[in-house]
Amino acid sequence: MTLTEKIIAEHAGRASVRPGENVWIRVDVLMTHDVCGPGTIGIFKNQFGPDAKVWDPFKVAVIPDHYIFTKDRHAMRNLEILRAFAKEQKLPYLYDANSPWYKGVCHVALAEEGFTIPGQTLFGTDSHTCTAGAFGEFATGIGNTDAAFIMGTGRIWVKVPETLRFILEGALPEFVTAKDVILRIIGDIGADGATYRAMEFEGDGIRAMDMEERMTLCNMAIEAGGKNGIIAADEKTVAFVKARTDKAFTTPASDPDAAFAGTVKYRARDLEPVVAKPFSPANVAPARSLKDVKLDQCYIGSCTGGKLEDLKAAAAVLAGGQVRTRTVVVPATVSVEHALSIEQIRGRTLKRIFEDAGAKIGPPSCAACLGGPPDTFGRLNGSEVCLSTTNRNFPGRMGSPDSQTYLASPLTVAASALKGRITDPRDVL
Amino acid sequence: MSLIRGKAFVLGNDVDTDQIIPAQHLVYNLDDPQERKLYGQFALSGVPIHQSGLPNGNLPFVEPGNDLSCFSIVVGGRNFGCGSSREHAPVALQMAGVQVVIAESYARIFYRNAVDGGYFIPYECRVSLPQEIRTNEDLEIDTGANLLRDLSTKKEYPLSPLGDVSAIVAAGGIFEYAKKHNMLGR
Numbered sequence: 001m002t003l004t005e006k007i008i009a010e011h012a013g014r015a016s017v018r019p020g021e022n023v024w025i026r027v028d029v030l031m032t033h034d035v036c037g038p039g040t041i042g043i044f045k046n047q048f049g050p051d052a053k054v055w056d057p058f059k060v061a062v063i064p065d066h067y068i069f070t071k072d073r074h075a076m077r078n079l080e081i082l083r084a085f086a087k088e089q090k091l092p093y094l095y096d097a098n099s100p101w102y103k104g105v106c107h108v109a110l111a112e113e114g115f116t117i118p119g120q121t122l123f124g125t126d127s128h129t130c131t132a133g134a135f136g137e138f139a140t141g142i143g144n145t146d147a148a149f150i151m152g153t154g155r156i157w158v159k160v161p162e163t164l165r166f167i168l169e170g171a172l173p174e175f176v177t178a179k180d181v182i183l184r185i186i187g188d189i190g191a192d193g194a195t196y197r198a199m200e201f202e203g204d205g206i207r208a209m210d211m212e213e214r215m216t217l218c219n220m221a222i223e224a225g226g227k228n229g230i231i232a233a234d235e236k237t238v239a240f241v242k243a244r245t246d247k248a249f250t251t252p253a254s255d256p257d258a259a260f261a262g263t264v265k266y267r268a269r270d271l272e273p274v275v276a277k278p279f280s281p282a283n284v285a286p287a288r289s290l291k292d293v294k295l296d297q298c299y300i301g302s303c304t305g306g307k308l309e310d311l312k313a314a315a316a317v318l319a320g321g322q323v324r325t326r327t328v329v330v331p332a333t334v335s336v337e338h339a340l341s342i343e344q345i346r347g348r349t350l351k352r353i354f355e356d357a358g359a360k361i362g363p364p365s366c367a368a369c370l371g372g373p374p375d376t377f378g379r380l381n382g383s384e385v386c387l388s389t390t391n392r393n394f395p396g397r398m399g400s401p402d403s404q405t406y407l408a409s410p411l412t413v414a415a416s417a418l419k420g421r422i423t424d425p426r427d428v429l
Numbered sequence: 430m431s432l433i434r435g436k437a438f439v440l441g442n443d444v445d446t447d448q449i450i451p452a453q454h455l456v457y458n459l460d461d462p463q464e465r466k467l468y469g470q471f472a473l474s475g476v477p478i479h480q481s482g483l484p485n486g487n488l489p490f491v492e493p494g495n496d497l498s499c500f501s502i503v504v505g506g507r508n509f510g511c512g513s514s515r516e517h518a519p520v521a522l523q524m525a526g527v528q529v530v531i532a533e534s535y536a537r538i539f540y541r542n543a544v545d546g547g548y549f550i551p552y553e554c555r556v557s558l559p560q561e562i563r564t565n566e567d568l569e570i571d572t573g574a575n576l577l578r579d580l581s582t583k584k585e586y587p588l589s590p591l592g593d594v595s596a597i598v599a600a601g602g603i604f605e606y607a608k609k610h611n612m613l614g615r
């Protein structure tokens with residue numbers, strides 16, 4: 001069996017499963033946030049009754065992150081609904097907005113708080129829940145109804161996906177990052193190239209990546225239609241997870257004779273910085289071929305590109321330079337924001353570097369990654385053109401319906417900020 | 430077995446959930462009947478206007494100020510519903526009065542949400558219907574025979590059987606299905 005099949009079989013109480021089968025499985029963690037939590041809670045109460053209790057309060061993580069720093073009254077009301085529910089259900093893991101426990105972007109927060117554990121199953125009311133596959137677990141996004149079902153029963157049905165395998169041979173060249181790898185893969189297989197399939201990443205190029213790069217890779221599996229992205233745990237995974245939880249876990253891996261639906265190999269040295277053009281993450285071109293694209297904004301943030309390593313990479317490029325277009329930085333979480341004042345490059349903190357370069361830092365949340373209410377930090381207006389470290393560039397995704405978003409790595413976005421046009425980072429450094 | 434009739438609203442490939450319901454509208458309470466209606470009002474409001482109502486485009490799915498559409502069958506191409514897991518997307522289509530969506534293929538979370546929430550029937554059709562069907566044509570779906578009839582052109586198209594999920598669709602969603610099979614007792 002493949003890694004994904006093994007985890008599903010184990011959680012279905014079965015010796016083995018085959019792709020295409022529908023099975024009911026146990027859920028180890030359920031995550032929800034402010035956009036989908038209230039709807040989930042509504043369905044839960046409707047279906048299980050007003051006095052129903054969640055199946056296991058210790059397995060529910062409530063992480064508001066989408067619409068936090070806004071005056072929108074509906075958004076504020078949604079935060080209130082989460083608060084009331086967590087209180088009523090005595091949920092220990094509400095990372096409430098405007099509280100000392102506030103974290104920020106849910107997928108990064110899950111990892112920081114030790115909810116991402118090899119061999120487990122994680123379901124979340126957010127399509128990028130697949131990010132957690134970086135830790136060698138089965139993690140996928142669901143809607144409110146499925147989440148409400150899990151809240152009441154701790155179980156859910158899944159159709160066992162086939163696994164597509166992507167092998168990265170060799171370590172990545174300088175200035176080429178996990179974001180470039182996943183954009184290249186999505187460009188090659190298309191926005192529906194992995195529909196209802198698991199995307200498993202392996203090879204020495206993957207093992208050379210740190211956990212945050214692996215998260216970036218798995219984060220965008222959904223952009224190819226994937227059910228989940230997954231990377232078998234190794235010593236780096238184990239060290240990361242053990243530092244954040246004392247829960248026991250196993251580290252399954254695909255069998256040597258596992259049946260894959262297909263295998264695609266990439267030689268790391270053939271890869272280069274790429275950009276996804278509007279309006280699809282699969283619309284990929286080399287960064288160098290887009291030198292003529294003038295930018296109104298550079299955006300560095302989100303679960304894909306707002307982690308500490310992402311911001312370090314961007315700061316290293318911006319250090320000493322001046323941005324030539326509006327540049328905004330949104331740390332994914334409070335911990336990342338905090339680290340900006342501590343981590344240094346050549347004696348200057350990352351915060352200082354961003355500010356000296358003329359970039360504006362916003363408070364940790366999803367911010368303009370998905371547009372949001374009109375008062376959202378970094379939201380695009382009119383027909384603005386943005387180069388962003390986020391994961392989606394659908395029409396209107398970052399705000400105005402007439403805006404255009406290009407997607408790239410933090411290095412490429414930072415290099416482009418210095419020029420005011422799309423720029424390959426190899427051409428600035 | 431039943432017949433479902435309605436007017437077609439035709440879209441292209443890769444209709445993502447930000448087009449189905451733009452993120453700024455995700456704040457309305459799904460459990461409040463008045464606020465829930467707003468999802469109908471803004472259904473498909475993120476579709477670029479030249480692609481809204483093919484082949485001619487430039488047709489809003491819901492007339493401004495209304496919360497119901499006069500189109501109850503949405504026809505799409507490949508990868509319909511890609512993007513976010515927001516269940517507000519199938520809810521928005523349902524609230525606008527959609528009974529059936531027919532696409533060449535679906536993104537799976539959207540498909541699953543439609544089925545498990547029982548919002549409408551998501552059919553697949555191997556034929557690329559956006560090349561065949563024009564917005565405003567009268568369609569009829571024979572759910573027993575898995576057949577789509579274009580009453581305006583008199584053409585027929587086979588729909589893929591719902592397969593594994595047909596029991597959940599028939600029950601009206603995952604909760605109804607689970608109740609029928611006594612799965613909610615713990």
Ligand code: SF4
Binds near residue numbers: 066302303304370391
């Ligand atoms: S940062 Fe963007 S992609 Fe990530 S969870 Fe938030 S809205 Fe979704």
